[in-house]
Amino acid sequence: MEGDTGRAAHRGNRHRRSEEARQAVLHATDDLLAERGFAGLTIEGIAARAGVAKQTIYRWWPSKTEILMDAFTDDAVQHLTPPDSGDLGEDLRIHLRNLAEFLTTSDAGTVFRALAGQAQHDPEVATRLRTDHLGKQRERDRLPLQRALDRGELPPETDIDFLVDQLVGPIHYRALVTGEPVPKEFTDRLVAHVLR
Template identity: 60%
Template sequence: MRSDDVADPAARRHHGNRHGRSEHARRAVLEAADDLLVEKGFAGVTIEAIASSAGVAKQTIYRWWSTKTDILLDAFLQDAAEDLAVPDHGEVGADLRDYLSSLTHFLTRSDAGAVLRALLGQAQHDPAFAAVLRARFLDEQHDRDRLVIERAVHRGQLPADLDVPAEVDQLVGPIYYRLLVTGDRIDEHFTDRLVAAFLQRAGRS
């Protein structure tokens, strides 16, 4: 077996499909990085620790990523794509309540949320990484945050001249403010009040 293959019996039994072995190794690295961050915090995550936990050689990691931050970002993006699906119940109030509840759970109680908080902290003193984080996640997340409202405008459930960006800021901004600044509790009562205030502004209360 090559030294940069996954060092476990399942991988050794996998023959004739190099891509399969590589994908197995890649996913093992992403999962190991996630687990280490939750267990030890950002400073405790190293390439060496990730390689050991994932059962791969460091050369395997450097085949795909240059830094631990790159690995954590890829791990986070994979989780975000899976966990932040935008609901479509056909009614804007129900959709927003469901989406903000899911977003809050993702940010505050999931391992992926811990990864995001670490990445946002890193971005504060690394302008180059901040640009990457914005391009690869924050812009896409902003599109997700807008989707429920944009869909409702297209359906005629909300005014066509609604200032969608401003309304999105007022819906999700308080969640991020509590998450990153005050540390105040974010619960369903809080997010439901955000939705109720939006519906009143939009003439839907």
């Protein structure tokens, strides 16, 4: 069985996709987003910068935002895994600090903000973003609380999702809506208030 499917998979794909072109596109996208912003990000610009044909981009990515999704996944993502120190407060303070830095200062955060912005205009982007990124990130955000719950540090009836909303909501609000900075004092205070 494996033999057959193995051969069939090769039947129409003799030399496969150029990883070189893929990387060039993703890097060019990152660079142009940083240099010119989302409005100045065009397929033609990416192609020119990457030294790649437009058709190669259209062959592998259905839209500009899908390139960003790819660049986002490739670039960053797992920066946002919370630590496991055994101390809930400590874990949350570090995790929220990382989240705040990711959202407000990192390159990957710039890509995320662009995607979140585009999600307001295009339901498909919203769905992709939620399916591919936010779901997993919610799992990671829950981890310290879940572990504390398992350790008996939190009352058994604790609604972890509600706590996560309370913790990450204000940070996203500042990063995406008001544009205010998100300093350590802010994130630490959030942890303090939420844990009583």
